[in-house]
Amino acid sequence: MQIKLYNSLTKTIEPFQPVETNTVKMYSCGPTVYNYAHIGNMRAFLFADILQRVLRVVGEYPVRWVMNITNIDDKTIRDSALNANTWKSEMGSQSDDPIDNLLKFTDFYTKSFIEDINTLGIKAEDFEAMPRATDYIEQMKGLITDLFHKGLAYVSEGSVYFNVNKWRQVDTYGKLFKIDFENFKPGTRVDTDQYEREQASDFALWKLKKPGEPFWSFDLDGQNCDGRPGWHIECSVMEKEILGLPFDIHTGGVDLKFPHHEDEIAQSKAGYGIEPTLFWCHNEFLEVEGEKMSKSLGNFFTVRDLMNKGLNSLDVRYLMLSSHYQSVLNFTFDGITASGKARQRVQDFIYDIFDNNAGSESADAVSLKNRVYEHLGNDLHTPQALAEVFSFINNNPAKTLNSTTRTELIEFFKDLNRVFSVWEINPRAEVEILIPQNIKDMAEERLKAKQEKNWAKSDELRDKLKADGWLVKDNKEGYTLEKI
RNA sequence: GGUGCCUUGGCCGAGCGGUCAGGCAGAGGUCUGCAAAACCUCGUAGGUUGGUUCGACUCCGACAGGCACCUCCA
DSSP states (O other): OOOEEEETTTTEEEEOOOSBTTBEEEEEOOOBOSSOOBHHHHHHHHHHHHHHHHHHHTSOOOEEEEEOBBOOSHHHHHHHSTTOTTOOGGGOOOOSOHHHHHHHHHHHHHHHHHHHHHHTTOOGGGEEEOOBGGGGHHHHHHHHHHHHHTTSEEEETTEEEEOHHHHHTTSOSOSSSOOOGGGOOOOSSSOGGGSOOSSTTOEEEEEEOOTTSOOBOOEETTEEOOEEEOHHHHHHHHHHHHTOSSEEEEEEEGGGIIIIIHHHHHHHHHHHSSOSEEEEEEEOOEEETTEEOOTTTTOOOBHHHHHHTTOOHHHHHHHHHTSOTTSOEEEOHHHHHHHHHHHHHHHHHHHHHHSSOOOSBOOOHHHHHHHHHHHHHBTOOHHHHHHHHHHHHHHSOGGGBOHHHHHHHHHHHHHHHHHHOOSOOSOOOOOOOOOOHHHHHHHHHHHHHHHTTOHHHHHHHHHHHHHTTEEEEEOSSOEEEEEO
16 A cells, blocks of 8 residues: 655655665664663654554565664763763673773663563564664764765864855755754754864764773874764764665654754765655654653653553553654553553454354455555554544444454454554453462352342452452353452 | 744544544443443533634634754654
8 A cells, every 4th residue: 555654854745655666774763872761762763663564564565674773972971981870780890991881881771772662562573773883983984084085074173073064055954954054053952162163053973082981093184083973973874884875764753853864964965975865754752741751850751660660561552652653742641541441442352353152244344454554554643543443343343243254353453463563363361360269269258148139248248359459240150350 | 043843622632624533531321239340322622813715623814822953852
């Protein structure tokens, strides 16, 4: 089916067509691995995951998905420094080699990142590669050297900068983000005195080493520039090395449009002569309880925090998919509860269609699938796709459906779950929970009291069971016990 | 200051120029000794203000409020 995607370059929804006829090459801006990933990060990665799944399932394309791991930047350097209090014993022991410390530190958080995305249903095997920035230093130096030779980069105090004004004479700078150069406000969050740029709009390609920091030797036409790469250069290099240029889709959070992606376009076009990608796709942010997530507001949650609170990871995934990726998502704990119930309703329907006692009604599973795929293919309208599923469920109770329809629906849900991945496409599992003997006895005693119409005693025992953590649900045959 | 986005019912969250979004919560009902669960049924919308139109939640303008980005935050 034809996929349509919103392209940040053109600011319109466009029909998607891969550069090469049969394969989609997709690059996602990945994490900076200096800490555990938080749920805001996760929205970006879940968006990318849904996109690649929709491309595979609805678009029927093979997908080559690459996500970078930024393991060299100010924060990873700071937090892996010798004797930093951010060091954990699980990372191993520190040495006097800053690169060794950096890698031990960032590998630890890379591993935890992969665990965390896996918790939320993103499968490691769906990635073709997760390249680490430090594995591409040589290629970065190569690109920087090219830019320098073309006169588009200059050295200032051992750091190398991209000359934006000069590039603007050649090509547009501001393809994703309209920039008002007259009113360009120099960055307020960075210690601007640290680096000497000619123009506030110029950006670092390479940064001079500071004492004690990890660095790589770099001789740029006789000028000693020992240091480490800037942030934007890694993506330009790794996507070109792994996927080749141009590739099809580049994803990331809206905050990355400028400067990160804008600079990436400039570097790649200037250095390689080709822009990185045809489609730029950006996800909106996530708020928590209506406010921007921040540590000072106390609403900052990592994936691990949520799991420790006992949240179901599938409910978290479902919540993230229940709103469109381009709208701000309000993450709330009430929302998680609602998501859990909504998700369970579909799950119960799926369980029910596996039951043997089929009815006689038929329903059009094919048109359901078409409608759902239509929504998914239309710029990933997951909320509408879900609405279709619910409408179907409401109009077609499982017990009324005949076996042919059930078979078709099972196939449909298998396919749908390749995208959503929040359900079990299986018969309801008869889970044998170990019920303590005293609870069994109490329940039997209650049943007896109930049969004797001794309601007072029966209710008393039911309350007692509830207090002990067991819920009694009566039915025609007797009762069932559920652990609360 | 610049750039862009958003404002829908108690909460979350879509599409659409006129006809049911959907979910959660809530109300009523079936079932039950009573519950619970399940199932059935049902409200309550479209920031304010002009305009376009036979008709606007939907298009255009203004205003108000909120959010994001503006050199290393997804």
